[in-house]
Amino acid sequence: MGLHYGFHINRFLTETTGSILGMVGARQTIAIQKQYLKDSKHKIPLLFMTDVIHGYRTIFPSPLGLACSWSPELIEQTAAVAAKEASVSGVHLTFSPMADLVRDCRWGRVVESTGEDPYLNSLYASAFVRGYQGDDVSAPYKIASCVKHFAGYGAAESGKDYNTTDISEYQLRNFYFPAFKAAIDSGCKMVMPGFNALNGIPCTANPWLIQDILREEWKFTDPVITDCTATYELTAHGLCASNKEAAQAAINTG
DSSP states (O other), rough: OOOOOOOOOOOHHHOOOOOOOOOHHOOOOOHHHHHHHHHOOSSOOOOOOOOOOBBBOOOOOOOHHHHOOOOHHHHHHHHHHHHHHHHHOOOOEEEEOOOHHHHHHTTTGGGSSSOOOOOHHHHEEHHHHHHHHHTTTTTTTTEEEEEEETTTTGGGGGGGTTOOBBOHHHIIIISSSSHOOOOOOOTTTTEEOSHHHHHHHHGOOOOOIIIIIIIIIIIOSSOOOOOTTTTTHHHHTTTTTSHHHHHHHHHOOO
């Protein structure tokens, strides 16, 4: 639901699930939060999340540009600045870092990545998380981080966004997983699955990826959030017959 002038929290938002889109600045987020908590039955505060990718008010080079510095310390500093600016504007969590390994320059999101090397990607993913969250994510001027897109999204066939990916377990574990594991080991608070199908099964509803690897092997217990319309797209993948079935599949996956 978009935010517009004179916006009011209504019964639809207080009694159902969904999103409030387009909020900008502390004044709006505080006003929305207060009214929501006043009208909500369960009194669970809203979580304000957005893409803080390479700065918030102060804009730094793209993640790929930052990666060319070869300096995890510099990346951590830029993330800390972004977190400070975002937090005072009411943001609680950023959908960053993007830990996708990329080796096909035709893919349209290369610039949001930190390149093609799993070791460097791991260092950079950790640096982003440390910068956003610090030693205590609940401290002033810090925000939580969400690593994305788990996993193999950057290996889309022919560089076509959202395309399928066929990757061996050897390649996944040695090239595509390390940066995600590094972000999780550094304390990242949320994981976002990819839009893509991984070896025939969409990441959003991939039990091996979410349950076996993320939950059981890596012991990640924090939230998993789907990307934008990824749940609906389970029907386009042919996995589900309806949006209702797609929502159920995503939730049951974890």
